[in-house]
Amino acid sequence: MRLGPIWPVTLECGDLVLRPIRYRDRKEWTQVRTRNSDWLAPWEASNPDPRGGLPDYRQMVRSLNSQAAQSTALPFVITERVPGLRTPPIVGQLTVSSIVWGSAMMATLGYWVDQSRAGRGIAPTAVALVTDHCFQALGLHRMEINIRPENGPSLRVVEKLGFRDEGYRPRYLHINGAWADHRSFALTSEEVPDGLLTRWLASRTS
Numbered sequence: 001m002r003l004g005p006i007w008p009v010t011l012e013c014g015d016l017v018l019r020p021i022r023y024r025d026r027k028e029w030t031q032v033r034t035r036n037s038d039w040l041a042p043w044e045a046s047n048p049d050p051r052g053g054l055p056d057y058r059q060m061v062r063s064l065n066s067q068a069a070q071s072t073a074l075p076f077v078i079t080e081r082v083p084g085l086r087t088p089p090i091v092g093q094l095t096v097s098s099i100v101w102g103s104a105m106m107a108t109l110g111y112w113v114d115q116s117r118a119g120r121g122i123a124p125t126a127v128a129l130v131t132d133h134c135f136q137a138l139g140l141h142r143m144e145i146n147i148r149p150e151n152g153p154s155l156r157v158v159e160k161l162g163f164r165d166e167g168y169r170p171r172y173l174h175i176n177g178a179w180a181d182h183r184s185f186a187l188t189s190e191e192v193p194d195g196l197l198t199r200w201l202a203s204r205t206s
Helices: 023-035 037-043 057-069 122-137 152-161 196-205
Strands: 011-013 016-020 074-080 090-100 106-113 142-147 164-175 178-188
Touching: 011 122, 016 122, 023 037, 023 057, 023 090, 057 074, 074 122, 090 122, 106 122, 122 142, 122 152, 122 196, 142 152, 142 164, 152 178, 152 196
Parallel strands: 106 142
Antiparallel strands: 011 016, 016 074, 074 090, 090 106, 142 178, 164 178
């Protein structure tokens, strides 16, 4: 079992930088999400309680920071260096959640990427980078990703990375106002002894 704090951490691969989400990211994060509202709406988590709602930005960050402090989550924003800009702009978000230690040593990963940056390898590179960190630095054994069957772009990410399709989970999560089926994908550390990122980058040049 991992001893000591696991957060904060920043991960980098080329121009891609994954760093902790911050309260002061609210304006930029909101602009990116608003610009991508139609792109992301079909896959958005929703509250099954008709009287309830989703947390606002500050509540979300507070909750994620609390989970990180308890070593049960790694809440990243995905940023990308751009020539001429001092601060890499936000191009997405990736959260490792439901980290379980002890005999399980597993976690679940979720992500989204700005539509204008989709198809350029950002999502698979970010997923590979974080999965390697979880396996190699934190000692986790299993990473799981659950995706709506209709979500073609996300399905292509796990297929490119070689995550195993473990089948359907009927009505698994409440998404965009209804209980939605998901497909479950997973990878264990033994399947990528040399690292997932190394395998992914090699596949892009072959």
